[in-house]
Amino acid sequence: MAKKFMKGNDSIIVGALSAGCRAYYGYPITPASEIAHAAALHFPALGGTFIQAESEVAAINMCYGTAGMGIRVMTASSSPGVSLKQEGLSYAAGAELPLVIVNINRGGPGLGNIAPEQSDYFQATKGGGHGSYRLIVLAPNSAQEMCDLTMLAFDLADRYRNPAMVLADGFIGQMMEAVDVPQAKPVPYDHSSWCVRGDEATRRNVVSSIVLDPHHLEAHNLKLRDKYAACARDEVRCEEYRTEDADLIVVAYGIVSRIVYSTVDEARERGLKVGLLRPITLWPFPSARLAELAVGRAKAFLSVELNTGQMVEDVRLAVFGKRPVHFYGRCGGVVPGGDEIVAEYARLLKGGGHESH
């Protein structure tokens, strides 16, 4: 199929439909509303259902109900709306339900603004809701990946019976780029062993996150822990550019990874040997790869983010004190330009490298 020119937010729906998702529940919020608009237009055309929920809480619980029936389902929102969905995500993780949620991260905290940020990293990767659970978190950096990683999110959600999040910033959502529209290849998944469809095959199944007996709940948590360990072992995805001989390894995802990518060659022309490591999965995080690089020839690490310092904590955990880990961030919708980032490389590599803000 031909390439199409589209917004990242529209590309999410191309990915969802290609993954066989036919149920979407959502609530308006800038800068994510186009996802709902595209779902409203296209889901019914393929026999699917789009419902505008009365609230974000209603939307995630509609997902909970549909996911409990073993049907691929999604919702999408932006930061304040995703905060409202946290209770539902915790319950879905507890009940081991596959569903996909998209967060087009905007400026926070609170109402903030509608400009891009990466300030929901903690919320997405560290839990967000209550209890010991994880979300599988995928971070696209192009309109193409909005499609591809949405498809992957459905597959991983099914494989691990867990909510999966596509975490993009407002830039990736709003930016228009060419997208290679995929051939529809939904992966068939048999959920009849656990889902509840009101038929003979699923009659004895129970979907629930309540486990009153402390020993049973501990066993349930240990089972989830093992599942997350398997996911962390098998599903890490990241991309590198010129890290093999880099003095400074820059870690960045989403729109920032695009900016950093564009600086690497230019920086090297100026004698600054930098390389880029881009996590594609934010959870599981590419910690093992970073740990490897930390005992290689790299002298230092730099995390560049659209926040005041979130992913940098995971970089520090992975590097584990073996090399200095610096941070450079802008926020509030302010996005660093290439020059600004290269100046930071120069400061770190030539100017002694004081702890940055």
Place this chain on the structure above:
Amino acid sequence: MSTELTVASYKTDLKPIWCPGCGDYGALNPFYQAMLDCGLQPKDTVIVSGIGCSGRFPYFCNTYGFHGVHGRALPTAAGMKMASPHLNIFAVGGDGDGLGIGGGHIPHVARKNVDLVYLLLDNSIYGLTKGQSSPTSPLPMSSKTAPYGYIEDPLDPLAMYIAYNISFVARGFSGKPKQLRELFTQAIRHKGFSMVHVFSPCVTFNKQVTFKTFNELVKELPEDHDAGNRIKAMEYALDRSTLWTGVFYREERPTIHERVVDIQNRAGRFKDLNELLDDFR
């Protein structure tokens, strides 16, 4: 403050950024006048809003303002009134904020009869997010989330308010600012939870529910309407051929503050914390 209050006392120097022709202008001006009619001191007045175009109300009023959480203007306002009963508290929001995401709060503020005024500016669309269906979008209105036409029946807000037993229920239209001024004034003077529902058309994103719609259908309640008659109020609320405006229902009953004070009086048998702790079980 010795200076005499005028309409200007309630205005800020911020120019509203609503679209030209927005219904919300037609609600804001009579609101200034009603505050003046009631002699409200700006320093004793707080306006709370959630999200939406109407959520910008506090910015244009020279009172205290609180731009809160989407859908939560009402519980925030209730919290303020319970903490500071001497203040004049207003909550302002739209049909999405108030009847969609925050719709669950209205009956419970009604049960508490918190002494505040809620201005709900209804344009039957999500305007700030550029045109999605709302809980009052009529069938089969199309929108960005209803490209094939809306598929959910609209709420009947007035009937809901009356069923919730809100102690003051009125409806106006921003195309009739004189009546709105009078309704706001009565709402402010009412002791208890006052709900003023305002038809406030969106001229940019809603081409289907418009000023023309309301100019044709809106009519003032008959002068002899007995606002103490809840059944009659409900009849007018359910009428769809005429959209009645005016005070539908009004009842005097204790506010939550009065009931809290009553509990304090009944429970207050200790002179201080130490005496309570001595008795603590």
